[in-house]
Amino acid sequence: MKYLIDNFADIMNLTATHVKLALVPLLIGVVIAIPAGALIRRAPLVRKITTAVSSLAYTIPSLALFVIIPPLVGISTIDPLNVIIALALYSTALLLIAVPAALDSVPATVLDAADAVGFSPLRRTLTVDMPLAIPVFLSSLRVIAVTNIAMVSVGALIGSGGLGVLFTQGYQRNYTDEIVAGIIVTLALALLVDRVLFALGRWGTPWVRTAKGAGV
Numbered sequence: 642m643k644y645l646i647d648n649f650a651d652i653m654n655l656t657a658t659h660v661k662l663a664l665v666p667l668l669i670g671v672v673i674a675i676p677a678g679a680l681i682r683r684a685p686l687v688r689k690i691t692t693a694v695s696s697l698a699y700t701i702p703s704l705a706l707f708v709i710i711p712p713l714v715g716i717s718t719i720d721p722l723n724v725i726i727a728l729a730l731y732s733t734a735l736l737l738i739a740v741p742a743a744l745d746s747v748p749a750t751v752l753d754a755a756d757a758v759g760f761s762p763l764r765r766t767l768t769v770d771m772p773l774a775i776p777v778f779l780s781s782l783r784v785i786a787v788t789n790i791a792m793v794s795v796g797a798l799i800g801s802g803g804l805g806v807l808f809t810q811g812y813q814r815n816y817t818d819e820i821v822a823g824i825i826v827t828l829a830l831a832l833l834v835d836r837v838l839f840a841l842g843r844w845g846t847p848w849v850r851t852a853k854g855a856g857v
Contacts, residue, residue: 678740
C-alpha cells in the first residue's frame with residue numbers, strides 16, 4: 642500500500658492507459674457484433690460457422706497476436722494500436738457468439754406479438770429483440786470487459802503500457818510491492834467496470850426491476 646500511495650499519480654496515468662486499451666476494443670466489438678449477430682441469428686448455417694471460427698480465434702494466444710498484427714497492418718509492435726486491434730478481434734469473436742445467444746432468450750410469444758402487430762424485421766430487432774435481450778447480453782459483456790482488462794496486462798510485455806508495466810518492472814527489479822500494487826489496482830479496476838456495466842444494465846431494463854419487485 643505504501644508503494645501505491647507514494648506513486649499514486651503515476652499509477653493513475655497507467656490506469657487511464659489501461660482503461661483505454663481495454664474498453665476501446667470492447668466498444669469496437671459491440672458496434673460490429675450487434676448488427677452482425679442479429680443477421681447471423683437468422684441464418685443457422687452461418688451461425689454455426691461463425692461460432693466455430695469465433696471459438697477458434699479466441700484460442701490464439703494474445704502474445705502471438707501482438708507479434709503477428711504489426712507486420713500485417715504496418716504498425717510498430719509497441720504501438721498501443723497493436724493491443725487495441727488484438728483485443729477488438731477477441732471481443733468481436735466472443736460477442737458474435739453472445740449476441741445471437743442473447744436474442745434467443747427473448748420469449749417466442751413476445752416475438753409473435755410483435756410480428757402480429759406488423760413490426761418489420763428491423764424494427765422488431767431494434768425495439769423488441771435487443772432491449773429484451775439486454776440482461777443476457779450484459780452478462781456476456783461484463784465477462785468480456787473483465788477479460789480485456791486482464792489481457793491488457795500481457796501487452797506490457799511488448800511495451801504497450803497500462804498496469805502491466807507494474808508487473809514487468811516489479812519482476813525485473815524483484816520489487817514485490819510494485820507487483821502487489823499492480824494486482825490491487827487491476828482487480829479494483831475490473832470490479833469497478835463490472836459494477837458500472839451492471840448498473841447500466843439495470844438502468845436500461847426498468848421492466849426487469851419492476852417484475853422482480855412484483856415477485857414475478
